[in-house]
Amino acid sequence: MKFNVKAWSGGARAGVLEIGSCPNPIETPALLLSTRKGLPHFISPDLLSSLPYPDCRLLQVSPLHFLEGLPTRNISKIGGLHRMLSLHEYGIAAVVRDSIFCLPQAIGSTKLGASFETPCGRLLIKPKDYMEMISHMGPNIWVALADEVPAWVTDKRNKISVDRTFRWLDDCLALNPAGGCAFGTIVGGSNLEERKRCAEEVAKRNVSGYWIGGFGLGESIDERPPLLTAIMDILPDDKPRMISGLGLPEEVLQGISAGIDLFDSTYVYSLTLGGYALTFPLDKHRNHYNMQLSQIGSDSTKINLRATVYRKDLSPIVANCTCYTCKNHTKAYINHLLNVHEMLAQILLEIHNTHHYLMFFRLIRETIKDGSFEQFRQSFIESRRDHLKGEAVPA
């Protein structure tokens, strides 16, 4: 794996990530597609290739998914994840939790390992078990096991989490699996000092990049910037930084502004399940966004296709969108599919939402490269705030 930062715009940075299995370098900030057992939730591999290229070539996989039905040693027998998924030209990053089905369960974690709530019940994963799974799977990137805790735990528990996390990192690195780049984990909850302590320790280790954990676990959006900035100040600039738990466009912009390079797409999954489609304009020069007519559950960034207003709407979700869904189907059709609980609704929505979010990242990279990122971010956030204010005014 190779990583180079090419441009800065304030704290935000644009870089290039080269991963052995991807024939083309991937520009950052980038979105990793959230998967279930290695494939996107609803987008089958033949449709996956219709997404923007090479932007769509990074996948995030949780090893815990395979505890349901497929021992990871069988993945190894098949020839590893890339072979099993038949996605040879994709970059795969293994992260223990997936933020959807498999979540850290701080209460159950012990000095021996981290606990997770999963569809197979609560599981205690020790560094040795985890590294065995990693070496069976052979991802391009693996994130070290962490003791993630929610924002509300005591300082004492938070401190334990930091201690355990870099001890486990050492354990993982010592087990040294064949291939794959290690990302060290940074935890520390909402405590600035603990965050710094963790970042300092992890920065000393021989890792290829960093994963910022412990976000999206109950902290407020306003608490994050000082924590993120403090971490970034300590981490070396020449290695990629990945985060989990930031999903909304504002959160992504917040993370990028602090210097994060890689994000997961669980937000796309939750939108898709809710029947939402992303609709915000993908145009950096347009500061004042046209507000959609307000409907229940819709705002200036997305629409809810379950709304009856779309029953007869024979236009695509986004008029100039080039995704498979928008090129082939109307809002009325998707509204019907949602009404009758047909799986194609989720397939079409996941395609559009993933496409739209990948294009959002593309736009962000452009603004970083031309130095207008902060301006873009401000106008994006303001237009949304204005819209929300407009909604609050009684009719």
Added chain:
Amino acid sequence: MALRFEILGRFNRARAAQLTLPHFVCQTPLFMPVGTQGTIKGLTTNQLEEIGCQIILGNTYHLALRPTSELLDEAGGLHKFMNWPRALLTDSGGFQMVSLLHLADITEKGVTFQSPVDGKPMLLTPEESIQIQNRIGADIIMALDDVVRTTITGPRIEEAMYRTLRWIDRCIAAHKRPHEQNLFGIVQGGLDPVLRDICVRGLVDRNLPGYAIGGLAGGEDKDSFWRVVAQCTAALPEDKPRYVMGVGYPLDIVVCSALGADMYDCVYPTRTARFGTALVPEGVLKLKQRAMADDFRPIDPSCSCMVCKNYTRAYIHCLVTKDAMGSQLLSYHNLYYIMQLSRDLHSSIIEGRFPKFVCDFLRKMFPEGDVPEWVCNAMEVAGIDISSCCAPYPFPSYQEHNSENCFREEEIDMKSGRL
């Protein structure tokens, strides 16, 4: 009439034809997957084209409820609404009502049922069924028939058959788009050859663009099933397509095609996929079984579909019945399998090697030579010598015959009858 039916090749009763419909030129024999609500579960329309689907079936009853035929009409018909460029067929809605709604009651006027929306009594007449189907705009529309279970006997069968004949005239009279849509009549008459004969002759007199054989695949014994098909195909005109409704097991498709049928529909391939079962030449493969986790072969090594080219049974095993992707990938394979079967039937008939194809098919499915007796009987009538794949002595009841965890279709729960 809005179709052309050209027979390209024959083997005894079997025929391979080109069926030109307003939206697509189809090759028969063909299988029509069921897209009840304007979608085949879990597959996109471009995947369906890739798989080779030629005609998709829509259920009038469901579509009339949601999104409603008025909306479909406004949207330019179901083709446009679901963005399906190839052919569509809609059923009359009657069967769905009788099978889905307990309180459906059939009178001379039509089918009376309780609205699932507000519980009010509603009436579906032949005129209304055709009107709705005219709005949906499928290439082939079906006449409203009086459906009775094949397993019942007595005067009700006779009543239903005569009513079906009376209703066909009302359907023909109500049909507003005969130059864009083809109205098929449905042969009823239960398992009674005399009633079936009266019905076929009555329908043939009406000179319809095509004919369906209805009231089968509802739990009747297999010997009765094929005999009705054989009787009807023999009596129906040569130059019109023949559609056996509700048939979807690969073996049934092969047998009916040998007897001269051209079209089939069934939810079986996609429904069974959602339960984790794959169609393979040996029968079926149950991917839920634990042993599949250690099986690194493709679902069907002889299949060239996207799923078999890329994935192992082990991987599909961990997806099936738990994740949407499991049913998406298995539905893809199952439809591909059955479309490939249709293509093979077509080409083997045209190339004059149909008997060999049938024998190879039976040999894979019954490697011990234990071909069911009803198949042997049907093949005799079809004039296809299958002695080379039958064991010399009747086989002592069926048993597991190989180590690949394959089961024959008979072992699947068939209680549901016409799936």
